[in-house]
Amino acid sequence: xxxxxxxxxxxxxxxxxxxxxxxxxxxxxxxxxxxxxxxxxxxxxxxxxxxxxxxxxxxxxxxxxxxxxxxxxxxxxxxxxxxxxxxxxxxxxxxxxxxxxxxxxxxxxxxxxxxxxxxxxxxxxxxxxxxxxxxxxxxxxxxxxxxxxxxxxxxxxxxxxxxxxxxxxxxxxxxxxxxxxxxxxxxxxxxxxxxxxxxxxxxxxxxxxxxxxxxxxxxxxxxxxxxxxxxxxxxxxxxxxxxxxxxxxxxxxxxxxxxxxxxxxxxxxxxxxxxxxxxxxxxxxxxxxxxxxxxxx
Numbered sequence: 542x543x544x545x546x547x548x549x550x551x552x553x554x555x556x557x558x559x560x561x562x563x564x565x566x567x568x569x570x571x572x573x574x575x576x577x578x579x580x581x582x583x584x585x586x587x588x589x590x591x592x593x594x595x596x597x598x599x600x601x602x603x604x605x606x607x608x609x610x611x612x613x614x615x616x617x618x619x620x621x622x623x624x625x626x627x628x629x630x631x632x633x634x635x636x637x638x639x640x641x642x643x644x645x646x647x648x649x650x651x652x653x654x655x656x657x658x659x660x661x662x663x664x665x666x667x668x669x670x671x672x673x674x675x676x677x678x679x680x681x682x683x684x685x686x687x688x689x690x691x692x693x694x695x696x697x698x699x700x701x702x703x704x705x706x707x708x709x710x711x712x713x714x715x716x717x718x719x720x721x722x723x724x725x726x727x728x729x730x731x732x733x734x735x736x737x738x739x740x741x742x743x744x745x746x747x748x749x750x751x752x753x754x755x756x757x758x759x760x761x762x763x764x765x766x767x768x769x770x771x772x773x774x775x776x777x778x779x780x781x782x783x784x785x786x787x788x789x790x791x792x793x794x795x796x797x798x799x800x801x802x803x804x805x806x807x808x809x810x811x812x813x814x815x816x817x818x819x820x821x822x823x824x825x826x827x828x829x830x831x832x833x834x835x836x837x838x
Contacts, residue, residue, distance in 0.1 A: 577729045578758040586712035589733055590704055592760060593753070597703035602819045605631040605699065606812035609643055614803040627652060631695060631808075634819045637677075639692040640826075654826045657692030664690070665826050672828050675837030689802050698778045698797045699808075701753060701762045709738045709747060731757040748772055759783070761790065774800055786813035 584592070609629040614621040629643040637659030643652040645668075655664045657677050664673040679691050704710065713734045718727055733755040738747040749772055754764040761783055767776040776799055780792035795808040828834075 574727070576726060578731065581731050581757045582760055583757070584733075584760065586710065586735075589712055589735060589755065589760070590710055593701060593735070593762075594703035597701065599816075600700055601635055601816045603631070603633040603699060604812075604814040604817055604819070605633075605808070605810055607631060608809040608811065610807040610809070612805050614805075616803060626809075629808075631699060632819055632823055633696060633699060634824070637693075637696065638819075638824045639696045640824050641692065641695055655690070655692055656824050656826050657696070658824070662692050663826050663828070665828050665832070669833075670829075670831065671833045671835065672826075673835045673837060680838060689799075694776060694797065694799065697767055698765070698776065699795060701765055702751075704737055705739075707739060708750065709740070711736050711738075733757060733760075784810075786815075788813065788815035791815075 607629050608626050610624070610626045612621060612623045625646055627643050627646050628649075629641060632638075632640040637657070640654070640656045642654040644650065645652045651667055653664060653666050655662065657663075660677050662675060662677050666672070677691065677693055679689055679693075713736075714731070715734055716729055716731045718729055720727055735753045735755065736749065737751045737753070739750055740746075741748050748770070749768040751768070752766040753762050755761060756763050761780075763780050765776075765778040765780075766774055767778070769775040776797065778798075779794075779796040781794040781796070782792060783790045784793045791810065791813045793810045795810065797806045797808070799805070
C-alpha cells in the first residue's frame with residue numbers, strides 16, 4: 542500500500558473521534574439568555590395595516606416642540622460635522638402643510654424658517670439675508686446639503702402615513718436581540734415587518750415604497766425606511782421611547798437619516814399637541830423685502 546493511501550486510511554479512522562467526544566476535551570460556557578417581553582401581541586397582516594391606517598386617519602395636525610441636533614458627513618473626505626443643538630418648532634397639518642423653524646441657541650433669534658404646501662417650499666435663513674424657493678420634492682440635488690432639505694422629509698418622518706388604495710403589502714415576523722447597557726441584560730424583541738409596494742407601470746415588477754418595523758409588545762412603529770422612485774433607500778427614520786403626551790403616545794426621539802445626502806437630524810421631542818387648530822397664516826413665512834431670493838429647479 543502506498544504511503545498516501547495509508548495516510549488517508551488513518552485520517553478516515555481518526556475523523557469520527559472528535560465528533561464522538563472521545564478525542565478532545567471540552568468545556569461548557571454559560572451564555573446570556575435573552576429575556577422575552579412579558580407581552581407579545583399577534584395580529585393578522587390586514588389588522589396591522591388597518592391599525593396604521595386608523596392612526597394616520599385620526600391624526601389631523603401636530604404641533605411639536607423639539608430640540609434639533611444635526612450632523613453632516615462627507616465620507617469621501619472622511620469627515621463629519623456636528624452642529625450645536627437648537628430649539629425648534631414643527632407644525633404639520635394634513636393634507637401636506639408643514640413648517641419647521643429653529644432658533645439660535647442662547648440668543649433665541651430665528652435661525653431658519655421653512656414651509657411647504659405639497660407643491661412648493663420656501664426656506665428663509667435670516668443670518669444670510671437669503672431665502673431659497675423651489676419645488677416641494679427634491680428633483681435636482683445641490684452641492685449644499687442645506688439646500689437639499691425639504692419639508693417633505695419631515696412630513697413623511699414625524700408620523701407614519703397610512704397606505705394608499707393601490708398599495709400592495711406583505712408582513713413578515715422576525716426578532717432581534719438588543720442589549721440594555723445599563724442593566725447588562727439581553728432582550729429579545731419580536732417584530733412585525735410591514736413592506737409596502739406598488740406595481741411598476743408596464744411591468745410585473747414591484748417597487749418598494751416603505752418598510753415599517755413594529756415591536757410586538759405594543760404594535761407601535763420603531764423604524765421606517767422610505768424609498769425613492771428608483772428603489773433607492775432615501776430616508777431612514779427611527780422612533781424611540783414612546784411617551785404619552787396627553788393626546789396619545791408619540792415617540793420622544795425621532796432620528797431621520799438621509800443616506801444619499803449623508804446628513805442626519807435628531808429630534809428630541811419635548812412637547813406634542815395633536816389635532817389642534819392650525820390656521821393658514823401659521824404656514825406662511827414673511828420674508829423681508831431686501832432678502833436675496835434663490836430659485837431652485
